[in-house]
Amino acid sequence: MAIRKYSRQRELIYQTVIENQVHPSAEFVYNYLKKDNPQLSLGTVYRNLQQLSESGAICRVSIPNQPDRFDGVTEPHYHAVCSKCGRVDDIFIDNMTDIDSLVASKTGLNIIGHEIVFKTICPLCKN
Amino acid sequence: MAIRKYSRQRELIYQTVIENQVHPSAEFVYNYLKKDNPQLSLGTVYRNLQQLSESGAICRVSIPNQPDRFDGVTEPHYHAVCSKCGRVDDIFIDNMTDIDSLVASKTGLNIIGHEIVFKTICPLCKN
DNA sequence: ATAGTAATAAGAATGATTACTATTTTGGTG
DNA sequence: CACCAAAATAGTAATCATTCTTATTACTAT
Numbered sequence A, B: 001m002a003i004r005k006y007s008r009q010r011e012l013i014y015q016t017v018i019e020n021q022v023h024p025s026a027e028f029v030y031n032y033l034k035k036d037n038p039q040l041s042l043g044t045v046y047r048n049l050q051q052l053s054e055s056g057a058i059c060r061v062s063i064p065n066q067p068d069r070f071d072g073v074t075e076p077h078y079h080a081v082c083s084k085c086g087r088v089d090d091i092f093i094d095n096m097t098d099i100d101s102l103v104a105s106k107t108g109l110n111i112i113g114h115e116i117v118f119k120t121i122c123p124l125c126k127n
Numbered sequence C: 001a002t003a004g005t006a007a008t009a010a011g012a013a014t015g016a017t018t019a020c021t022a023t024t025t026t027g028g029t030g
Numbered sequence D: 001c002a003c004c005a006a007a008a009t010a011g012t013a014a015t016c017a018t019t020c021t022t023a024t025t026a027c028t029a030t
Helices: A008-019 A026-034 A042-055 A097-107 B008-019 B026-034 B042-055 B097-107
Strands: A059-061 A069-071 A078-082 A088-091 A110-121 B059-061 B069-071 B078-082 B088-091 B110-121
Touching: A008 A026, A008 A042, A026 A042, A042 A059, A042 A069, A078 B097, A088 A110, A088 B097, A097 A110, A097 B078, A097 B088, A097 B110, A110 B097, B008 B026, B008 B042, B026 B042, B042 B059, B042 B069, B088 B110, B097 B110
Parallel strands: A078 A110, B078 B110
Antiparallel strands: A059 A069, A078 A088, A110 B110, B059 B069, B078 B088
C-alpha cells in the first residue's frame, strides 16, 4: 500500500496535520478541508492518513475513548491527554529506551518499543 | 452509575475476567458465557464491564487497533502487546511515579498518571 | 496524445459500542 | 410472605469510527 502517485488531496491532508498541532482526527481533517474542497471524500481522508502514517510522514496516535489522532511530529515523543476535554499535547522528554531493555531482561520478551500516554487535567479544564 | 443491586450476570462477567487472564474483550466474555447462559445479552456484558471498571473491580485496557480489553489485575502495572497476534501480557515492573513528576516539572502540566504499552513479537509469533 | 495504473468520490458495509424499551430481578418494608 | 420501587436484563435499534466497493478521474512514463 505504498504511495506511488502525487495527489492534491494527499498534499492537503498532509499539510493539515502538519499545520494543526492539535493532533487532528480524520473527522477534523475532513471538516477543515471540506470548506474549500467540497468534493473531498471522508474515505480519501482516512486512506491518506493511513498511507502517510505507514510511510512515516506522520504518526498515528491512539488515545483511549477517542477516535485516532494524527501527529506531524515524527521524532519519538510522548503524549498527554486531558481527562476532561480530551485535548492531546506533545511531551518531549528523553526517550526511555532503557525501560525497553529493563522489561526485556525481566520478562524475556522481545521488546520493540513502547508508548506512554500521560493523563492530565489541562489548564483550561482546571475550573 | 454505581452498582446497587446484585445480579447473577454481573457475577458471571466478573468471574470470567478474573479467571481468563488473556485480558478478555467484551465479545470474548459474551461468547464464553453464552454457552451456559444462552439468554445473556451482549449489552449486559458491555454495561457490566463498564460498571465493574468504574467501581475499580476490574481495569479497562485500551490497546491500539483492538476492541477494549479487561483485566482482573487491579494493582498498577503495564502491558505488552504482540504486534502480530495482538496478545496482551501483564508487565510487572515498579510503577514509575517519578516520570509523572518529571513530566509535571518539565511541562507545568498537572499529571494524574500514565499508561505504558510495550510492543513485542511474542514467542509464539517468532516463527 | 495515449495507455496503464493509482487515486478519487460517493455511498454501502463492517465492527465496536451505546441507547432504548418492555419485562424481570432484587432488596427493602409492612 | 406480599408488595413496591429501583435497578438490571434481553432484545433490538441506533450510533460512531473506520474500511470496503465501484465507477470515474487524475497522474505520469512513453
